Each structure stands twice: as C-alpha cells, then as structure tokens.
Amino acid sequence: MARTSVPTQNDIAVPESVLKKQKAHQKTTDSQAADLKKKRQASREKRKVIAERAQKYNQEYLKAQRDVIDAKRAAKKDNSLFIPAESRLVFVVRIKGINKIDPKKRKTLQLLRLLQINNGVFVRLTKATSEMLKIVEPFVAYGYPNHKTVRELIYKRGYLKVNKQRLPITDNELIEENLGKFGVTCIEDIVHEIFTVGPNFKQVSNALWPFKLSSPTGGFRTRKFKHFIEGGDLGNREQFINQLVRQMN
Incomplete structure (x- = not known):
C-alpha cells in the first residue's frame, strides 16, 4: 500500500500579502530596536553630564563655604570683624x-x-x-x-x-x-x-x-x-x- 506524504510548511505557498506584512513588521521591529538603543545611549550620556554638573555645583558650594571661613579667620587674626554679604x-x-x-x-x-x-x-x-x-x-x-x-x-x-x-x-x-x-x-x-x-x-x-x-x-x-x-x-x-x-x- 502506497504511503501518502504529509505536506510540510515549505511546500505551502505563502500569500504575497502575508509576506509583505511580515516584512513590514520586521522592519518596524528593527526600527524600534534601533530607536530604543539610541535613546538608551542618549540617556546614559545625559546622566553622565548631569552627574558632572552636580559635582561642579558641589565644589562651588564648598568653595563658597571655605571662602567665608578663611575670611573670618583672617579678620580674627587682624583683630577685625568680618561681616558676610547679605543673602539675596x-x-x-x-x-x-x-x-x-x-x-x-x-x-x-x-x-x-x-x-x-x-x-x-x-x-x-x-x-x-x-x-x-x-x-x-x-x-x-x-x-x-x-x-x-x-x-x-x-x-x-x-x-x-x-x-x-x-x-x-x-x-x-x-x-x-x-x-x-x-x-x-x-x-x-x-x-x-x-x-x-x-x-x-x-x-x-x-x-x-x-x-x-x-x-x-x-x-x-x-x-x-x-x-x-x-x-x-x-x-x-x-x-x-x-x-x-x-x-x-
């Protein structure tokens, strides 16, 4: 008795419309992945800039505090009085x-x-x-x-x-x-x-x-x-x- 072969997926013709849809979907997926990669890279660079800026601000605040302390010590050494600038x-x-x-x-x-x-x-x-x-x-x-x-x-x-x-x-x-x-x-x-x-x-x-x-x-x-x-x-x-x-x- 002859054995009948079962058709595989490769033997089935895929409609052209489905192929176009799959291709468009793949293109969209690749584009989204590329955009996500760019966004993550930009976010990393932005966080680095923010961290550097915060460090710069902290150094500025510390310098201002040291300047006041140094001015008070210098005034005390000269037997004078240091009056800090009025806050704005x-x-x-x-x-x-x-x-x-x-x-x-x-x-x-x-x-x-x-x-x-x-x-x-x-x-x-x-x-x-x-x-x-x-x-x-x-x-x-x-x-x-x-x-x-x-x-x-x-x-x-x-x-x-x-x-x-x-x-x-x-x-x-x-x-x-x-x-x-x-x-x-x-x-x-x-x-x-x-x-x-x-x-x-x-x-x-x-x-x-x-x-x-x-x-x-x-x-x-x-x-x-x-x-x-x-x-x-x-x-x-x-x-x-x-x-x-x-x-x-």
Whole structure:
C-alpha cells in the first residue's frame, strides 16, 4: 500500500500579502530596536553630564563655604570683624489666614503667590520685595534658607506648573521640556538656580508651584500674633527659617 506524504510548511505557498506584512513588521521591529538603543545611549550620556554638573555645583558650594571661613579667620587674626554679604534669597511661608485683612495686604499676598496657609515660595530679595514683605509681615514667616533647605524642599515638595497644572517632578525630561530654553535641564540645575539666585531665577521660581507644607511638628510657639524677636512666629527669622522648614517639610 502506497504511503501518502504529509505536506510540510515549505511546500505551502505563502500569500504575497502575508509576506509583505511580515516584512513590514520586521522592519518596524528593527526600527524600534534601533530607536530604543539610541535613546538608551542618549540617556546614559545625559546622566553622565548631569552627574558632572552636580559635582561642579558641589565644589562651588564648598568653595563658597571655605571662602567665608578663611575670611573670618583672617579678620580674627587682624583683630577685625568680618561681616558676610547679605543673602539675596529668602523663603517665605504664610502662617495666618485672611480674617480681618485689608485689600492691600491681600493683594500683596496674591502677588507673592501665597494664597493658602502653609504655602511657601522662594523670593529674590530686592528693594521692591523687601517692601512687600514688610506689608505682609503680620501673616508670614521668612528668612534665609541654606543649601540643604533649598535642596530638600525641591526634591521632596517640588512641583512644576505646566499649562496651569500641578505636576510632580518625576524625571528630568519634564524639566528639560519646560525649562530647557533657560539652560535648566535637571533638578540639580533648579536647585543651583534658586540657591545662587541665578540669571533665570524669576523664570525657574515661577515655574515651581508654591510649596505646600505641613503644620510644624509640635505647633507654633504662640498664637502667631507676636513677632519672632518677641518670642512669636511672625516676620524675619533670618537663618532660623531652616529649622521651621524642617519642622514643616
């Protein structure tokens, strides 16, 4: 009895349309793989640049600290007094509500973007902003933040304002898309621009959503009616703002 042969896959004619579809699919797959490889390579190079830039910033901060220490030692050696330059950066936190507030103070709080209690913003200290802080002093606490405070606030509470939306800073691509035209491409660039009050401070500060802080651990010292130098919480705390921010962050 003759044995019948079973046709194999090679013996079956594949329609030309299927062959074209397979070829197109393979081409797409190869293209996607090549794009993914390029993207990974670009990401590695970008991370390297960011790391080098962060290291450069850290060296800059350390040099500034050493310069102050050396200046103090030199002044002490000469029996003189060293007075460091006044900080150009202040961090302002709103600690009181809007009860019994006149229109001028209300408008000034709006200009500072302090619309809610426990909202905080970075402000460049100028003659105009100094006058604004005097107007709203009964409603805010402010002072001179150090690098650690600036960095922790941006990393932990930082949000970008994109098309009137509050977006968390989850990756550097979001920063580059919105602030890349100012030379700010990563979160360390934001920290540096804010802390050093750089040339693009206004654009970067406005791109940051006002920081939403918590009530301070242990509460405020008083009912928030006294100035800080009187044992209260209002007004200029100078360097002591760092302690308050740590309690609220």
